[in-house]
Amino acid sequence: MTGPLDTEKRALRAELRERRQQRSAAALEDAATGVHAQLDALVATHGVRSMSCFLSTPTEPGTREFIAAAVARGIRVLLPVTRADGLLDWAVAEEEGDTAEGLFGLPEPVGELLSPVAVNDVDLLVIPAAAVDRTGMRLGWGRGYFDKTIGSMEKCPPVYAVIFDSELVDSVPREVHDQPVSGVVTPTRTVLLPTR
Template sequence: MRQRIRAARREMPEERRARAGSAFRDALTTLPQLTMGGTVAVYYSVGTEPDTHKLVTALWKRGTYVLLPVFLPSRELDWAGYDGPDSLGYTDQGLLEPTGPRYGVDAVRRCAAVVCPALAVDRRGLRLGKGAGCYDRALSYVGPNTRTIAVIYDTEFVDSVPSEDHDRPVHGVVTPQRGVHWF
C-alpha cells in the first residue's frame, strides 16, 4: 500500500499538488481549533507530501503560534516555533526545520491541534504513516483536548489501512476536494 501511494504521489503533476496545498490551507484555516486555539503543531511538508507550507504561513500570519517538528536520532519528534521563513534551516538530511529553542517531545500536549502527515487514513481514523513511527509516538503525547488531523489526497481516504497496537488514530482528515471530515 505504501509503495502504491508513493508512486501515485510521484506521478501527480506539481500544479495539482500546488492547488491541493491551497485547498488544505483554505479548509483548515476555517477551523477554530487551528485559528483561535493558541498553539498548533504542523508538519512541514517535503517532496510529494501534501503541501502544508501555505497553511503554516497563513496560520503564522494570523497570529497562531505554530510548532514544527525537529526529527531526533531516536526517531522521536521535538518541537520548535515557526517565526517566519528565516526561522528555518536545512538539516544534514536536507529537511527544513525550525532553528529556535526546542520545547520537548511532549510539547504537543499543550497544542489545540496537531496537523500530521499520512500516506492514507481509513474510515476509523487510523493513519498509515511512512513506517518509522515518528508521528505515532508524537500523537501518544497529545492532550485530551487536542484535535489531531491528517492531511491526505482524496484517493488516500480509504476503507481500511493495516494497523498495529501502537498506531494512534486521528480525530479528522482533510482532503483537497472533500475538505475536513471528523470521525
C-alpha cells in the same frame, strides 16, 4: 523481523508514494491552495491559538502557505524536529523561518528546539500520513514518530492528518502501536472520523 502485516504496510506505502510522485506541479499547487483553505476553516472552527503542523515535502499536500499565514495571524505553530531516539522535538514556526534537511532527509525548521512535551499545550495537531481509513486509523510512513507523540499525550487535542482525497480509504493495515486520528484534511474537504 518482518511479518505479513509489515509487508502489507510497506507495499501500500510504496504504491501511495508512487502515486504522489506522478502528480503534476499544477495539481500539487491546487492541492496546497485547497489544504490552506481547509486548515483555515478548521483552525477557525476550533478557535485554535496554538497548534502543531509539519513542513510538507514537494509531493505532499502543501502546508507551507498555511503555516506562514497562520504565523502572520498570530497563531503559535510548532513544527516537528526528528530525534534519533524516536521522539520529536519542536520548533516554533516563523514567517521567514529557515529549514534544513532533517534526520531522514525531510525538511525541518532551524532554530531553538523545545522538548517533546512542548506539544502538550497545543489546541490542534496536524500531522502527515500516507493514508487514513474511515475508522480513523492512520498509515504513516513507518517510523512511528507521530504514533509515539499521540500515544504519550496526557490530554490529546483533536488530531487531523493531511492527505489527498484518494488516500481516505476503506481500511489500512493496523498494529497495536498505531494511533487513530480525529479526522482528515484533504484539498477539497475536512472529514471528522468516528474514533476520537
